[in-house]
Amino acid sequence: MYKCAIILAAGEGKRMKSTTPKVLHKVCGKEMVNHVIDIMRIADLSDINIVIGKGADKVKESTRFRDVSYSYQDKQLGTGHAIICAKEFLKHKKGIVAIFNGDVPLMRAETVKKLIETHENNGYKCTIVTSLLNDPTGYGRIVRREGVVDKIVEHKDCNKEELSINEINAGIYCFDIESLVKSLDKLNNNNAQGEYYLTDVIEILRSEDNTVGAMIVDYEETMGVNSRVELAEVEKILRNRINKKHLENGVTLIDAENTYIGADVQIGQDTIIYPGNAIEGKTVIKENCVLYPNSRIKDSIIEQGVSIQSSVILESHIGEETTVGxxxxxxxxxxxxxxxxxxDFVEIKKSTIGDNTKVSHLTYIGDAEVGEDCNFGCGTVIVNYDGKAKYKTKIGNRAFIGCNTNLVAPVEVKDNSYIAAGSTITNEVPxxxxxxxxxxxxxxEGWVDKKGLKK
Structure with missing residues (x-):
């Protein structure tokens, strides 16, 4: 059966007090809307449409590599209106559509799969994700009859019996596409807010004797983010979840509460990570590495047996058994x-460093190809920029670069050559x-006395 998803990401998020659209605030290093997209993908929902509005260009920019389509909601007139704006996406489709909010990054892919299975196996026209709360104040209540959903009643409209219900609407749904599209044509905004509510579709479906189901999910998975306080709460939950996964996979975290690992990071067994490390993006750290405190690593590959101390590594590749910092x-x-x-205090920029090469301290290497078994003395600088353009430096195998050497690019240093300390090299070294x-x-001689500088 055809399956797709709509992600609601048009809201401004005024309580965030930010010029950044709410769904682009990051949790464990990744935008919330991208968390939701990736969860949908893992759950085998490949056709994804995002409803955008406020900050539309920024949302498009942040999701451009994730193969999604977009619908535009020019005015925020409720969740029902958002889906009306996505009708073109649903046009001529038959099957199932899952509807999620773009600020719910804690939902698990296996929960999404279970939601779709529940919907399919029971023949529901709509399946609502719900949660059980000890204090459901402020939430819409799920009123059931013989196990299935009869209606959703907003808190302010509940009678005494309905107020005692602790099953609440989480705002996440699975619909039969054709039934949803027909119901959207019957939605109206005859309410105090003048908005179109997706929950009214439930009432329309029930009035036509369609069966509406509900699936209870742990409230933590359904948590949305509407403020910086809630963002911090979600960040903590997801970070703990990520760190627990790595611990269970054989990684040692000396202080898990103070180790910051992104959602897409991969780490091999027997790697040891000390506190204060921030590991971000698509980083892959292989087996038996040691990350001492206070490094930042982003979008990099760290091969097995590497040791890193208090350093920054960005979009780079570190070979086996190498030490950094x-x-x-x-x-x-x-x-x-x-x-x-x-x-220590070595900077490498857009360069290749060969096996067994030592760049021990106080050195800058930029736009260079460096061979194997080289040694750089303290204070070496590759002068790669003339004020207008960058130039390349090539250094062969087994070269020895003396302390305080300037290599003025473009220049080449051939194999097995030596450069005397304090040299400025502008021509090829054979x-x-x-x-x-x-x-x-x-x-x-006698210059100090002659100048009267002797103390």
């Missing part, structure tokens, strides 16, 4: 080889050569 900065598009050493690019030392 403390206080190293590896910028995007860098590849570090196996058994290499990137030490294989097996010693390059010296500094002024000859000159001593002026």
């Amino acid at each position: 403390p206080f190293a900065y590896i910028r995007p598009e860098s590849t570090i080889g196996k058994h290499a050493r990137i030490g 294989e097996g050569s010693l390059a010296i690019g500094r002024a000859k030392q000159k001593n002026i």
